[in-house]
Amino acid sequence: MSAHSHVEGQLPHEPEKATLEGRNKVLGFWLFLGGETVLFGTLFSAFLALRHQVLDGPHADELFKLPIVALATALLLTSSLTSVFAIHAMHVNKVKALISWLIVTVILGAGFLGLEIYEFYHYVHEGHGFTTSAFSSSFYTLVGFHGAHVAFGITWITLLILQLARKGLTVVTAPKVYVAGMYWHFIDVVWVFIFTVVYLMGKVV
Amino acid sequence: MAHAHTHTVKRYSGLMDWLTTVDHKKIGILYMIAGGFFFLVGGLEAILIRVQLWKPLNDFVSADTYNELLTMHGTTMIFLAAMPLIFALMNAVVPLQIGARDVAFPFVNSLGFWTFLFGGVLLNVSWFAGGAPDAGWTAYAPLAGTTYNGDHGIDYYVLGLQIAGIGTLIGGINFLVTIINMRAPGMTFMRMPMFTWTAFITSALILFAFPALAVGLAALMFDRLFDANFFDPSGGGNSVLWEHIFWIFGHPEVYILILPSFGVISEVISTFSRKRLFGYSSMVFATILIGFLGFMVWAHHMFTVGLGPVANALFSIATMLIAIPTGIKIFNWLFTLWGGSIKFTAANLFAVGFVPTFVMGGVTGVMLAAAPADFQYHDSYFVVAHFHYVIVGGLILGIFSGLHYWWPKMFGRVLNETLGKLTFWTFFIGFHLTFFIQHFLGLLGMPRRIWTYLDGLGFNEMNMISTVGAFLMGFGTIFFLLNVVVTSFKPKNAPADPWEDGRTLEWTIPSPPPEYNFAQTPLVRGYDAYWKEKEDGHSGMTPAEPIGPIHMPSPSILPFFMGLGLFIAGLGFMYAPDWGKLFGTLNAGYAVGIAGLLILFVCMFLRSVIDDHGFHIEEEEILRDLGGKA
Numbered sequence: 055m056s057a058h059s060h061v062e063g064q065l066p067h068e069p070e071k072a073t074l075e076g077r078n079k080v081l082g083f084w085l086f087l088g089g090e091t092v093l094f095g096t097l098f099s100a101f102l103a104l105r106h107q108v109l110d111g112p113h114a115d116e117l118f119k120l121p122i123v124a125l126a127t128a129l130l131l132t133s134s135l136t137s138v139f140a141i142h143a144m145h146v147n148k149v150k151a152l153i154s155w156l157i158v159t160v161i162l163g164a165g166f167l168g169l170e171i172y173e174f175y176h177y178v179h180e181g182h183g184f185t186t187s188a189f190s191s192s193f194y195t196l197v198g199f200h201g202a203h204v205a206f207g208i209t210w211i212t213l214l215i216l217q218l219a220r221k222g223l224t225v226v227t228a229p230k231v232y233v234a235g236m237y238w239h240f241i242d243v244v245w246v247f248i249f250t251v252v253y254l255m256g257k258v259v
Numbered sequence: 260m261a262h263a264h265t266h267t268v269k270r271y272s273g274l275m276d277w278l279t280t281v282d283h284k285k286i287g288i289l290y291m292i293a294g295g296f297f298f299l300v301g302g303l304e305a306i307l308i309r310v311q312l313w314k315p316l317n318d319f320v321s322a323d324t325y326n327e328l329l330t331m332h333g334t335t336m337i338f339l340a341a342m343p344l345i346f347a348l349m350n351a352v353v354p355l356q357i358g359a360r361d362v363a364f365p366f367v368n369s370l371g372f373w374t375f376l377f378g379g380v381l382l383n384v385s386w387f388a389g390g391a392p393d394a395g396w397t398a399y400a401p402l403a404g405t406t407y408n409g410d411h412g413i414d415y416y417v418l419g420l421q422i423a424g425i426g427t428l429i430g431g432i433n434f435l436v437t438i439i440n441m442r443a444p445g446m447t448f449m450r451m452p453m454f455t456w457t458a459f460i461t462s463a464l465i466l467f468a469f470p471a472l473a474v475g476l477a478a479l480m481f482d483r484l485f486d487a488n489f490f491d492p493s494g495g496g497n498s499v500l501w502e503h504i505f506w507i508f509g510h511p512e513v514y515i516l517i518l519p520s521f522g523v524i525s526e527v528i529s530t531f532s533r534k535r536l537f538g539y540s541s542m543v544f545a546t547i548l549i550g551f552l553g554f555m556v557w558a559h560h561m562f563t564v565g566l567g568p569v570a571n572a573l574f575s576i577a578t579m580l581i582a583i584p585t586g587i588k589i590f591n592w593l594f595t596l597w598g599g600s601i602k603f604t605a606a607n608l609f610a611v612g613f614v615p616t617f618v619m620g621g622v623t624g625v626m627l628a629a630a631p632a633d634f635q636y637h638d639s640y641f642v643v644a645h646f647h648y649v650i651v652g653g654l655i656l657g658i659f660s661g662l663h664y665w666w667p668k669m670f671g672r673v674l675n676e677t678l679g680k681l682t683f684w685t686f687f688i689g690f691h692l693t694f695f696i697q698h699f700l701g702l703l704g705m706p707r708r709i710w711t712y713l714d715g716l717g718f719n720e721m722n723m724i725s726t727v728g729a730f731l732m733g734f735g736t737i738f739f740l741l742n743v744v745v746t747s748f749k750p751k752n753a754p755a756d757p758w759e760d761g762r763t764l765e766w767t768i769p770s771p772p773p774e775y776n777f778a779q780t781p782l783v784r785g786y787d788a789y790w791k792e793k794e795d796g797h798s799g800m801t802p803a804e805p806i807g808p809i810h811m812p813s814p815s816i817l818p819f820f821m822g823l824g825l826f827i828a829g830l831g832f833m834y835a836p837d838w839g840k841l842f843g844t845l846n847a848g849y850a851v852g853i854a855g856l857l858i859l860f861v862c863m864f865l866r867s868v869i870d871d872h873g874f875h876i877e878e879e880e881i882l883r884d885l886g887g888k889a
Binding site for chain 2: 074077081082085086088092095096107108187188189192195213221230
């Protein structure tokens with residue numbers, strides 16, 4: 055059960071689950087994501103309850119520009135795919151490919167975040183500030199919580215890339231990478247719901 | 260494996276040991292001390308409330324102070340006393356009951372404690388910083404908004420609870436993983452002791468309930484600090500939304516509190532009746548069902564809001580359904596006692612006293628669940644009586660029972676039985692004096708939350724009796740403290756199985772257990788693992804492994820600083836509008852807030868980058884321990 059009982063150079067199959075610490079981490083993270091689901095569920099509920107309360111501010115359908123949101127969505131969905139490639143590279147013990155795919159994931163995530171910041175900047179200039187209405191407050195809170203998760207994920211995965219470069223792939227680093235991958239997929243799933251509930255429904259109803 | 264032994268880890272002693280410990284047994288003691296302290300604070304607030312109400316038109320405290328006392332009493336008791344006392348018992352007992360050497364995430368366990376403590380301290384700093392929160396423990400909008408609460412009281416509520424809530428959430432995840440992954444060989448789910456089962460379900464409820472509170476508190480914080488419009492109708496917000504968010508957390512919260520208490524009662528009654536718990540599998544099933552239904556009933560707190568007859572009817576029926584699994588439990592306890600050779604120790608007195616008291620709380624619960632009748636009871640002392648019957652008469656009697664029962668396992672000293680029984684009788688009689696009468700005060704129409712009442716309404720005598728009862732409960736608590744002090748001067752000589760009828764794994768190891776709990780992981784051969792070995796004529800458990808070096812996690816000071824960072828950040832952001840500018844442009848409050856967050860992030864960075872190799876306790880040391888205590 056020691057964290058470093060493997061023989062040097064021979065990584066076990068599925069290194070993220072090779073130790074009890076690793077298995078605990080993966081299970082604990084699944085549970086944490088269960089809690090995160092409730093967190094975003096509550097944010098979605100608040101948004102759905104308040105989204106028609108626009109007061110004097112702009113309406114959702116005149117505010118949202120779908121092309122830029124679609125581009126952001128494409129970037130984030132692709133980054134989820136590249137994180138799958140990264141985990142696959144980990145399972146076949148190709149550290150360089152793993153690091154490269156993680157770098158691509160981070161770059162795509164940063165692209166998404168850049169677009170989101172531009173989008174928010176643009177909305178504020180359209181008269182859609184955080185304090186404008188209940189709609190704007192709940193919009194920025196929901197989408198902003200997601201954006202903050204992306205920002206945290208980018209920082210986290212960057213730190214893991216540096217650790218992989220220094221320490222290599224071990225039964226200690228593998229669970230960290232695996233768990234970060236789970237986190238990244240979760241963020242992606244949340245975004246799918248945001249795209250549907252906030253943007254598409256904003257355009258339609 | 261050999262190279263692992265070369266790692267040397269500093270093992271601290273004294274104060275640094277307590278600040279850096281990741282040992283679940285020590286963290287349990289920390290939780291108990293902190294929770295006990297806040298229990299005294301909350302209790303003092305309750306006494307002050309009762310002194311104010313002992314006669315009509317009393318002016319012992321002002322109306323404003325009364326609101327603060329009322330709010331802080333509820334908030335402190337729920338979040339800062341009951342929750343940590345539950346975590347104290349869970350930490351002290353659950354790993355031992357499943358035959359584990361530690362929890363799944365020792366570091367996270369410590370982090371959970373320190374964030375809880377700093378959150379609780381932040382909340383109570385408000386007393387010295389110009390006014391405590393005063394909008395009730397439910398902090399309903401718009402009363403909790405800036406329009407009616409311009410000072411910082413509610414800011415302390417929002418940020419203090421947010422920080423304490425983080426600690427509770429990660430503590431819950433830790434116990435879920437511990438119970439799923441760390442059970443000894445043979446300890447299947449359906450062989451787990453009842454207390455472990457209830458800790459498991461409670462942790463699941465924490466996981467799914469606390470994030471909702473986190474969002475509610477964040478939204479209220481945004482409303483207050485950044486002028487958002489979630490709950491402010493003039494900005495398009497909806498104040499009923501706060502009630503929904505609060506209660507979808509708040510109702511599971513009461514089951515989070517009561518379930519571990521059910522677990523304690525099951526253990527204590529079974530041990531002191533010298534009988535297997537009656538209907539074990541139905542107990543497990545009832546616990547799961549209560550946990551599940553607990554999420555379906557939140558709107559019964561909102562019957563009078565005007566959700567309409569359909570919603571009220573549905574929530575009414577769902578609420579009444581909970582009486583079924585709870586009834587199963589009550590009858591199982593009675594059938595466990597039935598025909599047992601019962602020993603009325605202090606722990607068992609609390610457990611046996613619990614049963615009828617909790618039934619009374621349950622009966623008024625079903626009365627309140629009838630929506631039309633609730634329109635009469637709502638906001639009256641009937642409700643106050645009801646929830647004190649389930650929380651004090653349920654939860655606190657359970658905690659006292661558990662503390663008396665497991666005290667020798669935690670500290671190696673058996674509490675004095677005479678003082679324990681004195682504690683029980685004073686507290687128990689005081690409790691019923693205080694709260695039984697409040698049912699009738701409520702039915703007569705005395706409204707809750709009001710700081711005084713007029714003469715000639717028929718409330719005088721009953722309020723006086725209630726206040727006398729509150730003082731008796733205070734004496735009961737003092738007797739318990741006295742017991743703790745007296746016992747701490749006794750020699751530390753409790754045997755491994757001080758009650759001689761221990762049924763579960765924690766009684767197979769020394770009191771208090773060594774740092775690694777089990778020298779050899781035990782092999783579990785059935786429910787009531789230790790009792791089964793006793794019945795088969797064995798003196799102890801069959802080991803599942805040979806004696807060998809045991810890997811332990813390193814102590815760490817980082818959790819302490821992470822809690823401290825959050826505390827500083829909370830203070831900074833709260834006072835950002837007041838503290839003015841620093842160096843011309845930068846707001847001083849934000850600077851302090853960001854500095855606090857930086858402490859947090861630097862600690863997280865260090866935790867990620869520095870690998871924790873832990874250390875090993877060598878075979879010789881284990882053999883020495885075994886020899887010394889055999």
